[in-house]
Amino acid sequence: MALLQYIAIEVGQDTEAWFGFAGTPGYLSPEVLKKDPYGKPVDIWACGVILYILLVGYPPFWDEDQHRLYAQIKAGAYDYPSPEWDTVTPEAKSLIDSMLTVNPKKRITADQALKVPWICNRERVASVMHRQDTVDCLKKFNARRKLKVLLSKSQ
Template sequence: MASQGGPRFSSLYDLKEELGRGAFSVVKRCIQISTKLEFAAKIISTAKLSQRDMQKLEREARICRRLKHPNIGAQFLLAFSVTGGELFEDIVAREFYSEADASHCMKQILESVNYCHQNNIVHRDLKPENLLLASKSRGAAVKLADFGLAIEVQGDQFAWFGFAGTPGYLSPEVLRKEPYGKPVDIWACGVILYILLVGYPPFWDDEQHRLYAQIKSGNYEYPPPEWETVTPDAKDLINQMLTMNPSKRITAAEALKHQWIFVSCLNFSFPYPLCLTSYVDNYTSGQGYSIWSIYFISVFESSDYFYTIEPEFLNNQVVPTV
């Protein structure tokens, strides 16, 4: 553990410009002096946090220390800069998008979710905004980010009751206030896969109570013309992910063996619907959403990777105290 007599942040990293700011934190680009690698640091003012927020921060740090996977973007204190932006922004920018592309993306998402579940971690907030690309190059790795709502569970037990997540991706059991577990992440994967294939979500309404009623009833369809060209295997996987009974819902490990995911090369492809552009605009505009805030995970003082950051080094910005 880095103590007050241990290494100082300024002796290890060269802090650069600010990337973003929140109520209790600031994110800055930084360069590791020894390797010249570029990172992003999220610096949290623990003095401003409530006891409940401190507990959430400790839990997030504990979870992130346990997860080390190529399709998970969370790191300790620092994160490699994720320069590719959101997965969906990349899709919109393409002139042509294939079902094989969607399968490749979903495979990476499922691999990260399966890894979390193997480690008894439930993300609880899977959504497009939390799927990032490692770079802007074609075929860049998809990274799962933001473990702020993640929880630790005991195996496959359904023991959590807390209402957490994003409205369009909440599972029926969460909305019904029933105990839940890992299957809530699979439900969200089903929603994401639906969007990946046609550009709009399976459940949608401007009124939240009507949206929740749709989800609790499992009321979704495959309307023409866009769904007419989607393969039956893709629809079958969605159906298994959006199974109402969480005990019967497909698991991440099972989904990775599904025909639509397991077959490495799908020849069928289609032009991506233009409606995705408006979908992304609706979901990422006007909601106080800042993309930098999901790129980076910092940790509490108990981490071996926590360093004291000298106030003068931050140009008099508020910083955590140790």
């Protein structure tokens, strides 16, 4: 939520289009990968990726091959596999969907995201079991990433 507030306040007045290519591959938005002019919606996309990871412990877009990873991102090809997503509310999934909308003009804004009931009304909190499952998935995912880095350095 703090990241969305920062984007709404600090970046809120910026209307210029940006160009160039920078960022961590799995967090890049389709418009950046297509080398289109881009603006604030790229940050919302990255927030959607972060939210997805925080909820289940692994990213929405992942492939060992960078070209296939970029193709997934450009197509907005992600899903909510069972069993990790079974305990996540439809409201949380809806917010992720609105943040990971391929067309940046249709993507939710930071101000709109801050008004989503799932963000505003936090009466229901994830169970301890769900949070532990997420931590376990994140550890496994990071272990695979570290192994990949080590293997690539040994070549």
